[in-house]
Amino acid sequence: MTDAATSPNETYVIVGAGHAAGQLAASLRQEGFEGKIVLVGEEAQLPYQRPPLSKKYLSGEFGLERVYFKPPDFYDAAKVETRLATRVTRIDRDAKTLTLESGDTLGYNKLALTTGSRVRKLPILGADLAGTHYLRTVDDVDGMRSGFEPGKSLVIIGGGYIGLEVAAVATSHGLKVTVLEMESRVLKRVTSPELSGFFEEVHCTRGVEIKCKTAIAAFESGSDGKLAFAVTADGEKIPADIALLGVGILPNTELAAEAGLEAQNGVRVDEFCRTADPDIFAAGDCTDHPSALYDRRIRLESVHNALEQAKTAAAAMCGNLKAYDQVPWFWSDQYDLKLQIAGLSTGYDTVVQRGDPATNKFALFYLKDSVLIAVDAVNAAPEYMMGRRLIGDRAIIAPERLSDTSISMKEMV
Amino acid sequence: MAKITYIEHSGKIHEIEVENGLSVMEGAVNNLVPGLDADCGGACACATCHCYVEPEWRAKTGEIGDMEETMLDFAEARQEGSRLSCQIKVSDELDGLVVKLPEAQF
Numbered sequence: 001m002t003d004a005a006t007s008p009n010e011t012y013v014i015v016g017a018g019h020a021a022g023q024l025a026a027s028l029r030q031e032g033f034e035g036k037i038v039l040v041g042e043e044a045q046l047p048y049q050r051p052p053l054s055k056k057y058l059s060g061e062f063g064l065e066r067v068y069f070k071p072p073d074f075y076d077a078a079k080v081e082t083r084l085a086t087r088v089t090r091i092d093r094d095a096k097t098l099t100l101e102s103g104d105t106l107g108y109n110k111l112a113l114t115t116g117s118r119v120r121k122l123p124i125l126g127a128d129l130a131g132t133h134y135l136r137t138v139d140d141v142d143g144m145r146s147g148f149e150p151g152k153s154l155v156i157i158g159g160g161y162i163g164l165e166v167a168a169v170a171t172s173h174g175l176k177v178t179v180l181e182m183e184s185r186v187l188k189r190v191t192s193p194e195l196s197g198f199f200e201e202v203h204c205t206r207g208v209e210i211k212c213k214t215a216i217a218a219f220e221s222g223s224d225g226k227l228a229f230a231v232t233a234d235g236e237k238i239p240a241d242i243a244l245l246g247v248g249i250l251p252n253t254e255l256a257a258e259a260g261l262e263a264q265n266g267v268r269v270d271e272f273c274r275t276a277d278p279d280i281f282a283a284g285d286c287t288d289h290p291s292a293l294y295d296r297r298i299r300l301e302s303v304h305n306a307l308e309q310a311k312t313a314a315a316a317m318c319g320n321l322k323a324y325d326q327v328p329w330f331w332s333d334q335y336d337l338k339l340q341i342a343g344l345s346t347g348y349d350t351v352v353q354r355g356d357p358a359t360n361k362f363a364l365f366y367l368k369d370s371v372l373i374a375v376d377a378v379n380a381a382p383e384y385m386m387g388r389r390l391i392g393d394r395a396i397i398a399p400e401r402l403s404d405t406s407i408s409m410k411e412m413v
Numbered sequence: 414m415a416k417i418t419y420i421e422h423s424g425k426i427h428e429i430e431v432e433n434g435l436s437v438m439e440g441a442v443n444n445l446v447p448g449l450d451a452d453c454g455g456a457c458a459c460a461t462c463h464c465y466v467e468p469e470w471r472a473k474t475g476e477i478g479d480m481e482e483t484m485l486d487f488a489e490a491r492q493e494g495s496r497l498s499c500q501i502k503v504s505d506e507l508d509g510l511v512v513k514l515p516e517a518q519f
């Protein structure tokens with residue numbers, strides 16, 4: 001910790017109120033910052049966890065109080081001023097002020113951008129009909145739940161993680177679910193044909209209809225003005241009481257870009273979460289950051305990245321440089337299956353299967369030039385936990401060893 | 414409702430009343446007990462809510478599930494009594510429970 005860390009007369013402002021924002025506020029205090037912290041969020045809620053939204057919050061198992069990132073008391077206890085339902089419209093880097101939607105300004109000594117991402121909207125006819133939904137926020141799910149009743153028809157546009165997680169919850173809840181996927185298979189952007197095939201079969205067995213290579217053309221209303229049909233590009237009309245559009249997210253980079261900071265695929269930061277402006281930092285979904293492990297710049301949509309970059313950014317804001325270099329990890333819950341993912345499989349040349357998918361317990365390891373770069377593990381924690389460690393070590397392991405279940409994961413070193 | 418005593422690695426003690434139905438992890442996080450990261454929020458996906466249950470409470474905190482067992486197997490500093498605190502559900506039965514927290518979460 002440096003002297004700068006205490007800075008009792010300074011104000012650090014955090015723009016955004018997701019996982020990264022909440023963690024950044026907590027980490028600034030852990031780093032010893034004693035000045036003022038202001039957290040400005042566009043949504044009306046305190047920072048909350050998004051992963052449960054498409055899982056236990058949607059199913060009703062968790063209420064809002066169980067998805068908060070920190071309990072509401074935390075912000076008083078840590079002396080973090082929260083300004084919710086407040087949108088920042090501009091950063092003036094020379095004056096070091098933020099302009100709020102109300103027209104008020106807010107000064108900062110240091111600024112952290114944790115603006116996250118927003119859903120990609122589909123510009124198609126009828127996408128705004130009552131009954132069509134996106135899923136990113138608590139409000140989105142609250143809006144969707146009212147139509148979430150057994151016997152109703154749900155059409156999901158997009159066979160990504162959000163679409164498939166909602167398909168699982170909805171089917172288990174007695175809805176009739178159809179998934180429309182434009183690509184040749186579900187999860188194409190994030191994983192291998194082997195894992196896509198497994199999940200397609202899992203969903204089909206439970207009664208979900210998955211239509212690949214099928215684009216949505218429009219939504220049509222019934223006589224009551226509400227959603228009644230999803231119409232595909234081939235002209236097929238699929239009955240729909242509710243529809244979910246889950247076609248990805250886009251980083252919120254406009255504030256940074258308009259302030260002259262580099263922001264193409266995310267706000268550009270270095271390994272310490274610093275932008276080119278020495279007083280502006282960024283963390284979480286919205287950043288384009290270097291990965292030493294993969295030797296390229298990446299943008300990640302994950303809780304782990306949000307938490308760890310927030311810790312790195314908070315440290316850097318307090319003059320304590322700790323490079324962010326971690327193995328990315330993700331998870332997805334569908335039915336009784338827990339998919340745990342470590343690393344990024346992009347660019348793999350070899351896939352190695354360990355265990356039998358028919359048992360719902362197996363893993364797929366991805367190698368590039370013989371080096372282990374990623375693992376997808378279904379109900380297979382040892383493969384995931386050990387895989388994560390080995391990926392960080394850039395381990396070279398022979399495919400025939402990886403696939404041999406008589407060799408335990410602990411012996412893979 | 415159960416009174417749970419969380420003991421940080423440093424020895425600092427936190428006595429907290431936790432509502433039934435929540436997890437032992439949530440009881441700690443909601444009351445700002447440091448030492449449990451709980452990155453995944455209780456999905457048994459990350460092993461960052463590792464704790465040690467005192468011997469006299471091990472029977473009452475229930476069976477370790479398959480997924481938890483294997484996650485623990487790869488956690489740092491596993492000992493007798495190791496559990497993932499997100500997988501222990503609080504009930505009246507656990508009134509008086511004592512758990513210790515490890516030095517660091519994996």
